[in-house]
Amino acid sequence: MNPVATPFFFYALAAVAVLSAIAVIMRRNPVHSAIALIFTLLSLAGLYLMLYAPFVAGVQIILYVGGIVVLFLFVIMLINIDRMEREYQFNKQWLVGLLAAAVLGTLFVAVYVKGQAIFPQHAVRFPEQLNTQQVGKMLYVDYLLPFEIASLLLLVAIVGAVVMAKKRI
Amino acid sequence: MSDFLNYLSSNVTPGQAGAYLWVTIYILIIFAVASVAVMAMTWLERKILAHMQVRLGPMRVGPHGLLQPIADAVKLLIKEDIIPEGADKLVFWMAPVVVVITAFTTYIVIPFGPTHAVTDMNIGILFMLGVASLGTLGIIMAGWASNSHYPLLGSLRSSAQMVSYEVAMGMAVVSAVLMTSLTGAGAYGIGATAATSLGTLSMIGIVEAQMNQHVWFIFKFFPLGFAAFGIFAIAMVAETNRAPFDLPEAESELTAGFHTEYSGFRWSLFFMAEYAAMIAVASIAVTLWLGGWLRPFPHWLSGDPWGTAFSFFPALTFFVLAGMSFRATIRMPKHPYFKIQKTGLGIFGLVLGAIGLVLLVPPVRDRIQDIYWFTIKVAAFMYLYIWYRGTFPRYRFDQLMKLGWKFMIPAGIGVLILTALVGVL
Numbered sequence: 001m002n003p004v005a006t007p008f009f010f011y012a013l014a015a016v017a018v019l020s021a022i023a024v025i026m027r028r029n030p031v032h033s034a035i036a037l038i039f040t041l042l043s044l045a046g047l048y049l050m051l052y053a054p055f056v057a058g059v060q061i062i063l064y065v066g067g068i069v070v071l072f073l074f075v076i077m078l079i080n081i082d083r084m085e086r087e088y089q090f091n092k093q094w095l096v097g098l099l100a101a102a103v104l105g106t107l108f109v110a111v112y113v114k115g116q117a118i119f120p121q122h123a124v125r126f127p128e129q130l131n132t133q134q135v136g137k138m139l140y141v142d143y144l145l146p147f148e149i150a151s152l153l154l155l156v157a158i159v160g161a162v163v164m165a166k167k168r169i
Numbered sequence: 170m171s172d173f174l175n176y177l178s179s180n181v182t183p184g185q186a187g188a189y190l191w192v193t194i195y196i197l198i199i200f201a202v203a204s205v206a207v208m209a210m211t212w213l214e215r216k217i218l219a220h221m222q223v224r225l226g227p228m229r230v231g232p233h234g235l236l237q238p239i240a241d242a243v244k245l246l247i248k249e250d251i252i253p254e255g256a257d258k259l260v261f262w263m264a265p266v267v268v269v270i271t272a273f274t275t276y277i278v279i280p281f282g283p284t285h286a287v288t289d290m291n292i293g294i295l296f297m298l299g300v301a302s303l304g305t306l307g308i309i310m311a312g313w314a315s316n317s318h319y320p321l322l323g324s325l326r327s328s329a330q331m332v333s334y335e336v337a338m339g340m341a342v343v344s345a346v347l348m349t350s351l352t353g354a355g356a357y358g359i360g361a362t363a364a365t366s367l368g369t370l371s372m373i374g375i376v377e378a379q380m381n382q383h384v385w386f387i388f389k390f391f392p393l394g395f396a397a398f399g400i401f402a403i404a405m406v407a408e409t410n411r412a413p414f415d416l417p418e419a420e421s422e423l424t425a426g427f428h429t430e431y432s433g434f435r436w437s438l439f440f441m442a443e444y445a446a447m448i449a450v451a452s453i454a455v456t457l458w459l460g461g462w463l464r465p466f467p468h469w470l471s472g473d474p475w476g477t478a479f480s481f482f483p484a485l486t487f488f489v490l491a492g493m494s495f496r497a498t499i500r501m502p503k504h505p506y507f508k509i510q511k512t513g514l515g516i517f518g519l520v521l522g523a524i525g526l527v528l529l530v531p532p533v534r535d536r537i538q539d540i541y542w543f544t545i546k547v548a549a550f551m552y553l554y555i556w557y558r559g560t561f562p563r564y565r566f567d568q569l570m571k572l573g574w575k576f577m578i579p580a581g582i583g584v585l586i587l588t589a590l591v592g593v594l
Binding site for chain 1: 257
């Protein structure tokens with residue numbers, strides 16, 4: 001099947017992603033921020049689909065939206081929101097923030113100008129049907145050591161959480 | 170127009186063929202049939218539970234309560250829509266919408282036949298699991314937006330339960346997906362061919378793998394397929410918050426849990442979404458382990474006399490249902506009050522019989538086979554759901570979580586490892 005209306009979908013998904021991301025940091029109510037984060041992550045999944053990576057899109061939905069945002073919402077619901085909403089939000093680090101944003105912007109511009117080789121029209125595109133197999137092969141054959149290190153890291157995090165939450169060991 | 174009819178001669182799903190009008194038609198048909206199935210499920214649940222509890226269930230609204238779903242729907246539609254004070258209006262409105270959309274979106278990839286699906290994504294099963302996990306978000310939003318402590322507790326418990334059992338479901342699903350590529354033609358193969366095939370995540374591909382390997386995955390690498398199926402069957406009941414895992418929505422515990430503050434149409438959306446999710450996860454179980462649209466013994470009892478014998482099953486089912494309606498008609502009390510009910514039930518029986526006759530016509534018989542076997546298997550699962558509700562006492566929440574994390578997940582991982590081992594040997 002040939003893709004249709006690619007620019008429309010890209011601009012729509014990108015707009016949703018950016019607007020939702022802005023809503024994440026600008027909403028006073030943390031549950032609204034979490035829901036805006038859901039929209040951002042879902043539009044990212046759509047962008048992965050447009051890059052012919054269906055497996056990554058599916059896993060993004062399952063893990064990020066269905067797992068991580070759910071855990072965010074658990075924590076948000078267990079804290080006292082009313083007091084937080086009435087507190088005065090202040091930020092005294094605006095100069096550092098401006099500097100960091102300027103550096104990041106310069107980095108983006110530099111990548112766009114000098115690094116055309118990473119963009120899709122120049123990159124090698126793997127066939128869409130084999131996305132799962134490609135990801136699996138790379139995880140288990142090419143990058144096995146980083147994979148095992150990452151799983152060890154997750155194990156350490158789980159053990160740490162259990163130790164901190166238990167009353168008696 | 171000829172483009173439109175061109176699709177009928179192709180042998181792919183309309184999504185793959187790019188025939189958008191056919192995709193819309195399929196989606197409308199599936200949505201309509203799913204809604205009717207949900208309404209039928211409400212009646213069936215009350216009747217079957219009642220018969221299991223040696224009572225009669227709804228008998229008044231129509232003949233044998235057959236019009237009860239319509240009465241329920243009308244009641245829910247005309248109820249006052251109450252929004253609790255202090256509730257977050259946007260999130261309160263969005264929660265049932267999210268739950269219903271995610272429940273019905275999973276129907277896109279359900280394979281009713283080799284070409285009878287809306288589309289066949291090559292990540293079909295991953296898509297279904299992902300969208301099912303999105304439903305958890307709707308429940309969390311519902312509980313939080315109600316600004317009331319019972320719904321909050323109910324939604325926290327319900328979503329914790331759903332997230333835990335999603336892991337067990339994922340393990341079972343992965344071991345079934347493993348079986349598509351591992352034929353294990355060594356010591357364990359049951360009539361398997363020696364060649365290995367490329368594993369696939371697409372739903373139609375999984376059923377075709379079962380067809381090519383001549384075995385339903387529930388019987389493959391016995392007892393590992395059966396163990397994986399058992400883990401999935403238990404996890405899917407917990408995933409949809411049904412008995413015996415329905416503490417979050419039990420009346421005596423949490424006054425209806427996360428949907429306490431919802432009334433009228435919003436509650437009916439939750440209700441519909443729960444049944445639609447039940448049908449969706451039952452379809453996953455049927456596709457992955459019970460051979461999807463394949464009739465029993467397609468290879469062992471293949472060939473002409475068996476093929477035609479099995480092709481009479483749809484018509485036979487409808488004749489049996491018509492026979493049951495006629496029997497109930499005859500057994501109605503001979504009081505003038507029941508005259509309308511008697512004629513209504515008789516007409517219902519005649520309609521069922523007519524459908525059965527239509528299903529006897531040879532061209533219809535050939536095309537309806539796949540859809541019929543799939544539907545019958547999913548219907549068996551629905552009956553199991555109702556049976557569980559009528560039989561098992563409820564799990565307490567800590568027992569539920571202990572079962573999920575300490576038994577289901579290790580069992581799932583064990584089955585996965587053993588399946589991989591046995592398949593590679």
